[in-house]
Amino acid sequence: MKIEDLKDKKIAIIGLGMEGLDILSYLKKNGLQASVFDSKTQEELGENFTKAESLGANFILGENYLSNLSNFNVIFRSPGVKILLPEIAEAEKRGVLVTSSANLFFSSCRGKIIGVTGTKGKGTTSTLIFNILKNSFNNAFIGGNVGLPMLSFLDEVKENDFVVLELSSFQLQDLKTSPHIAVVLNITSEHLDYHATRDEYIRAKQSIVCWQKKEDFTIINGDYYEPIKFSRLTPAKKYFFSRFRKLEEGAFINGENIVIKIGDAEKIICRRQDLILRGEHNLENVCAASLAAFLAGAKTESITEEVKKFKGLEHRLEFVDERNGIKYYNDSFATTPEASIAAIRSFTEPIILIVGGSKKGSDFSELGKEIFSSSVKTLILIGDTAAEIKKASEEASFKGKIIEGCKNMEEIFKNTEDSAKPGDIILLSPACASFGMFKNYKDRGNQFKSQVL
Known part of the structure; x- marks a missing residue:
């Protein structure tokens, strides 16, 4: 249409x-x-x-x-x-x-579309791909859930331009066309307040690959079962990325190096320690973005340059400031237990964790286990899910300090500072949506930052 x-x-x-x-x-x-x-x-x-x-x-x-x-x-x-x-x-x-607007965009777009989906990491990966393509080709566009609304720039896109779209399950659910390059990150459970079941949520995501053609590319997280299943649904040329193992082809971590290998050609993008981005999970996003940009024709030098200077997105494990030896990180975009688990694993220093929010059907048992086994020393529980997260943490034998009952960010912040010592990390990573105490995740993150800065 x-x-x-x-x-x-x-x-x-x-x-x-x-x-x-x-x-x-x-x-x-x-x-x-x-x-x-x-x-x-x-x-x-x-x-x-x-x-x-x-x-x-x-x-x-x-x-x-x-x-x-x-x-x-x-x-x-x-x-x-x-x-x-x-x-x-x-x-x-x-x-x-x-x-939907996505269907109208896909049917009318003259350029080549790179679509990115997954439960978490879509925005980070999409933005990094866009930055690399802008560096390499000058003219590129970004839209969907990041950047501009997609129809606002549709008429500006020329035949050889690239468009990077971050695509949610809501946008993919009734999509009748797939992107030229489809990037599938890890897929867990989310939006179960919208989708009837986890299977329905995953099926909604599958439109990103199931309409592809042989001349297209699919880039898949090879470390997890759900995204690997997407490889069976597309006739496109398939590549995988991994942060745990070396691959015959694709993008992967080899020792301290981030590597792309296509055919016999193996290119080192950079070393892990060259990254500004914090978090092991972000290695997956860097591998996915580097591989997508490479398959789009970006120069290796452009990939390396952009990867090394990329600081990530606001509210995504964002370093806010350091005061009196205490570092503050805003991860307000972490609206699932899996995202908060990834954030916790990004630190070895003692953590004061601000966690909780509105309910959307999540299971907090794995988060509780991670809190127990990690460097989290204090929990500040907020929102409707406070009791569930407390129960999951105590059932996992967490013995650290638990603070409850904060009614606003000012109270939350006062309790964090009362518990913090030099060398500690104060981490806002809620594992839940924000509605109730805050307007949205941006408001939650901005209120946190305003207390710090």
Whole structure:
């Protein structure tokens, strides 16, 4: 489906977030109008309503907002809107085309798309690929969940340009085209408050490879079972990356070196100690990004230069400051137990860990074991999951100090400083979403940083 296919169609957009506005703006640019459906009221939508109104949108808002979807020809579903909602399913059954901005982008993009998915590390990997391609080719784009909304730059993309897209399960769920280079990082459990089951979540991710062609490339984390299964779903040329073993082809860690090997050619990108990025898990992201950029034609010198100077992303194990011999790290983007486990493993120094948040069906038993076996000396438990994380940690025999009941970041921070000594790490790595005490993970991380700086 391309933009010209939408002429004379009645178009609905469900969800007026960033992506909903992006769709509306692109349609307006091409002389098309749409109706916006959202469960929020005009007051709740605030600035987004004002922007949409200026773009000529009609509105169906509030309770029962999905009651007349079958009156439309095309529905654009925003990523946060469940595809299996009964009203959407009924409209589709009646012949309404249900699609997304990702489908429109993929069908219309003139350049070559590099798509990155996984449970964690997507943003870091996507951004590093983009930085390398910009260094090597000058003209590259980045969008999806990082960078700009993808339709906002669609018309600027030329035939030989590369576009790097970070793709979530929400965006991949109904995608009907796969990227030229698909990067599959590790896949665990997440968004079980959105997806009915873990299997449904994984199936949603599979669109990144299942529409590929023989001339495409798939880059897969070879250290874990779930991503390896994706290799069976694509006819593309497959390469793996690993931080645990040397590979016949792909990207891997060989002693202290990060290496790419394609055929008989083996290239050392840099040494591990050359990286500014902290965390063993980030070696996987560096391997994946280096390999993707190499297959896209980037120069080895560009890969090395960008990898060595890459500091990572804000709120992703971000070094904030050092005060009185105490180092502060903001890992607010860690919204799963697996992400926080990776953060904890990045340090050997004593850790005061700020952890907890809103519930989304996660199992904290492995996190509890990691807390016990690691250098964590103090737990500051926050949010709705505090009791679950406390139970998991105590069942794993954690005997360190546990602090509960903090109501805001100021209280949290006071307790961390009361417990900290020179040489300690104060680590915000919540293992949970942020809703409740904070607006979102950015607000949580920014509040933490404002206490430090």
